[in-house]
Amino acid sequence: MIVFLDFEASSLAKNSFPIEVAWVFENGDARTSLIRPAAAWDDWAAEAEAVHGISRSQLETEGVSVDIIAAEMVESLSGHRLYASAPSWDGKWLSVLLRAAGFPRHALRLNVSDDAFADAARAVLGRDVAETVVAEIVSAVTARTQPATRPHRALPDAMLELERWRLIRQEATALASKS
Secondary structure (H helix, E strand, O other), X not given: OEXXXXXXXXXXXXXXXXXXXXXXXXXXOXXXXXXXXXXXXXXXXXXXXXXXXXXXXXXXXXXXXXXXHHHHHHHHHOOOEEEEOOHHHHHHHHHHHHHHOOOOOOOOOEXXXXXXXXXXXXXXXXXXXXXXHHHHHHHHHHHHOOOOOOOOOHHHHHHHHHHHHHHHHHHHHHHHHHO
């Protein structure tokens, strides 16, 4: 099954760490959690906190331990195709989380959401569809669904990717029915 995943983080610095994770399956089942920082995680940027609105003290009181959330992710997400809008950043934080919990850093791997979007259009329109048609559908849906301001919270961001994937499938189906 396709799963869209998103993280929020302590900063965008080299030593940043994940503070919130969410994932949503193509069927709409979703999970979100704040992450209690591991003992060695000390990077923190007030600028990042101003964007996502999650305080370090909130993580300490409401966050799930690294070991628990990483184990849940590996159990729930292994064997599924995982996508993120920014897999270089989200992949970094996924790796930090997995390693802190004793899992191999590539126990789970992320792909870029745009690949899922293009595959969704091709699945409806056929593998022989011109790439320009696929690109136009993906681009139009992405532009149309771009929020004026992003919430910068993991679950709404992951849900936006699922919404885009579904809309791309709908638009491809509508285009196919005209042919």
